[in-house]
Amino acid sequence: MRAFQVLLHTEYTVFLRDKASLTFTFLFPVIFILIFGFLMRGMGDVEDARLGLFVPAGVESKILERTVSSAGSMSVTLYDDQPSLQIALEKRAIDFGLIWDDTKLLFLYDSSRVQENYAFEEVATGITADFNLARQGLSPVLSVEKIHVGREAATDWFNLVVPGILAFSILSAGLFAVSGHITAMKERKLLDRMIVTPMRPIALLAAIICVRLAVVYISTLISLFIAMTVLHLTFDVSWFYYTVFVVASTLGMMGFGTLIALLVRKPSSASNIAHILSIVMMFLAGIYFPIEIMPSYLRTLSKALPLTYMAEALRYATGVTDMTNARFWGITVAMFALAVVLLPLLSRYVVSPDRR
Numbered sequence: 001m002r003a004f005q006v007l008l009h010t011e012y013t014v015f016l017r018d019k020a021s022l023t024f025t026f027l028f029p030v031i032f033i034l035i036f037g038f039l040m041r042g043m044g045d046v047e048d049a050r051l052g053l054f055v056p057a058g059v060e061s062k063i064l065e066r067t068v069s070s071a072g073s074m075s076v077t078l079y080d081d082q083p084s085l086q087i088a089l090e091k092r093a094i095d096f097g098l099i100w101d102d103t104k105l106l107f108l109y110d111s112s113r114v115q116e117n118y119a120f121e122e123v124a125t126g127i128t129a130d131f132n133l134a135r136q137g138l139s140p141v142l143s144v145e146k147i148h149v150g151r152e153a154a155t156d157w158f159n160l161v162v163p164g165i166l167a168f169s170i171l172s173a174g175l176f177a178v179s180g181h182i183t184a185m186k187e188r189k190l191l192d193r194m195i196v197t198p199m200r201p202i203a204l205l206a207a208i209i210c211v212r213l214a215v216v217y218i219s220t221l222i223s224l225f226i227a228m229t230v231l232h233l234t235f236d237v238s239w240f241y242y243t244v245f246v247v248a249s250t251l252g253m254m255g256f257g258t259l260i261a262l263l264v265r266k267p268s269s270a271s272n273i274a275h276i277l278s279i280v281m282m283f284l285a286g287i288y289f290p291i292e293i294m295p296s297y298l299r300t301l302s303k304a305l306p307l308t309y310m311a312e313a314l315r316y317a318t319g320v321t322d323m324t325n326a327r328f329w330g331i332t333v334a335m336f337a338l339a340v341v342l343l344p345l346l347s348r349y350v351v352s353p354d355r356r
Contacts, residue, residue, distance in 0.1 A: 174253025236319025255342030
């Protein structure tokens, strides 16, 4: 027990002195959340959209104005001519425009707003359908009521992204914690000196795991707190589920890290492999881009990536999306299983003298 305490204190001291690891673990997730939050928060939200409307003189527009005003909480600005409407659209004084010439509805969009135009086009489709019915004196046969399925309605598209960023930081920290650290110790011949002592290989990994678990958990809490306070996002966090899954996923990713440490000799190689794997998974696991918009073969590939399921489980634990308890615990147990199988099995091969 005394030996393990010494190893634990040593790993804690080494981590505090590693400025790169401190920055990567604590600062990068916060930077990602703040940058993408301020740039992309509210993307695709049309609740406060601004519509510009132009109707030539002499054209009846009362029915259209009633239809547009009932389409939601959009603000509507009337323009006297088409050029002024187009100028306002170019300057982004409005989000999209509408022209009614008594024969057809013409919608104008800013071509540079690729992502948001999908939402504006959906609104335009609804306005067109309602306007056609209103001109015939008809009303919709069925009414539509939006009901959120889950514990807490996501107030913003970025609510989905934040748990994904937390999952990505857990993945990266887990991969680098073992692979980069152990290979660095091998390169500096530190393992050669430690192995001749009575130290058990699993004891060293256990010390690394304990320190990194605490660090990763604190890092995710800081990132989540900043997202809630700075970006004013709302989460309904189940702290029990959240804590259990952060621990399980961190351990599981450390298990993957032992595979990398087993295959490479240099810290730079281990870091490069871990970096490439994490970046590929970040783009294919639906962290920043929805999986639904990807080609079918990429959607299939995403199902084979652990980060996909980590993001889903964290979104559930933070109350953003819903899933069955069985699915959540299935993902959690799978992460624990990776750690239980890989860490003890590979510890004797990873914590070994450098291969000549």
